[in-house]
Amino acid sequence: MELGTARRRAMGALFTTVALTNTATVLTTTAGTLIAVETGTAAWSGLPSAAGVFGTACGALLAGRLTARKGRRFALLTGYSAATVGAIIAALGGIFGQLVVLLIGQAMLGLGNGAAQLSRYLAADLYPDSRKGFALSSVIWAGTIGALTGPLLIAPTAHVAAVLGLPELSGPILFATLAAGCAALASFLLPADDLNVSTAERKALPWRAIRLPVTAMVAAQVTMVAVMTMTPPQLHHLGHGLDVVGWILSAHIIGMFALAPLSGRFADRFGGRVTIACGIAVLAISTALSVALPESHTIGLPISLFLLGYGWNLMFVGGSSLLSRVLPAGSQGSIDAVVWGSSVLGSIGGGQLFGWGGYSLVAAAAGALVILPVLGGCFARRDEFRAAKPSNPA
Known part of the structure; x- marks a missing residue:
């Protein structure tokens, strides 16, 4: 074939x-x-x-x-x-x-x-x-x-x-x-x-070589889950019905998935690091909107939830793009387990924050979390990825 x-x-x-x-x-x-x-x-x-x-x-x-x-x-x-x-x-x-x-x-x-x-x-x-x-x-x-x-x-x-x-x-x-x-x-x-390009020969990498994509994907996952899961309770608290909840969550889902090919093209053109940086910016704008307009079900929350989904998508695609070049299959699965397991933290933590201070507190905490890759000094040097990349035939 x-x-x-x-x-x-x-x-x-x-x-x-x-x-x-x-x-x-x-x-x-x-x-x-x-x-x-x-x-x-x-x-x-x-x-x-x-x-x-x-x-x-x-x-x-x-x-x-x-x-x-x-x-x-x-x-x-x-x-x-x-x-x-x-x-x-x-x-x-x-x-x-x-x-x-x-x-x-x-x-x-x-x-x-x-x-x-x-x-x-x-x-x-x-x-x-x-x-x-x-x-x-x-x-x-x-x-x-x-x-x-x-x-x-x-x-x-x-x-x-x-x-x-x-x-x-x-x-x-x-x-x-x-x-x-x-x-x-x-x-x-x-x-x-x-x-398949064999990944068995890829050697284990030091943490500094993969900390950017891993930290970015976990931060994006927790941020997205925390805000997303607390949006329906917020809308219910404001007296809105399932039609409003469905419309706003649909905007979020479109942001999460529908523009993924665009994110992929962007990652191929400008690199995974730049894609992650754009995702951080989009998530920051999203959470800021949720903090500023927590009761705006016609403009503020739909736009915020759409950006929440697309910011997650940018960081997920950017991180996956970097990891796909350097990690063996077994390690890819381990990191995915960590990323998806972190959803529990976002769900439980979001619920606790919502109970303590409401939706704005959830969004504010999520917005602070999303800059973790920057504050943690996770922007690994490009040569770390280049040195780790296996040969890959076209």
Whole structure:
């Protein structure tokens, strides 16, 4: 198979699996949150999301290790197979109203989501250095499909479940099972791993060589999660309905995913360091708007949440672009586990700050956190990355 054909086939498979897995994750998390409220109390509503985040972190770590040892196709197939089993378990939990069973399934589904997140590095490995940013950002963009279509599928799938005599909220999770299974099948379309640039020979790097991308990605993740998760409670506190919440979160999701290819092109043209710096600036503007206009649901918050998503995207793509050039697959998975695991800190910390001082305090603290890469002196010298870069054939 020609190199160009193999690349297109691989990118198509990666794009498809990420879109399907993200759709399944959105469906199960949304339905699981509502099931948790129905079977317990409102205080339990965050458990399905927490279980999914935990599974995602574990899945990223597992996928990285398996990729280094068995190759990308085996790693993705394992992750998506686990996700399919998890979705089935979660559906059973939804059908029989067993929250613990649902949480176990949600965590297993997260294993597939972790593999899907790591797919961006696999995409980057298929291309030379001059196109790595665009390659990995294309896979990130696939998340737009799940993020936007997932919520639209909740009502129709719930109706189908009701017609079949099942609990309505089990419908979205049953559809998620189908999506996860299709993702597992699509992973078979990946080419043999001899196409991949071997990452096994990349040696462990000193912390100073990777501290910029790692710190930037963690800071962006915590900042984004803290502000995003506290926006619905803020809007509810102001007396707005679900329509306003949905509109503002849609603006945020578009910012997170839809412009990813633009971020990738920017990273290829100007470098990951500059991309991260732009992301810091965008997140700073976003949090400043949230502090200044915490009650503006027509202008201030929609713009702020859009910029929150795009600032995260710039830092995520910029950091991933730098790491894709220097890290072996196992280390990529470990760092992804740290990044996604930090979401817990953003969620819990944001909730505590919201309770103490309201939405403006959350935004102010998040804005202070996002400049951590600068204050920590994390702008590593360019030659550290150049010296660490492996040879990469076009």
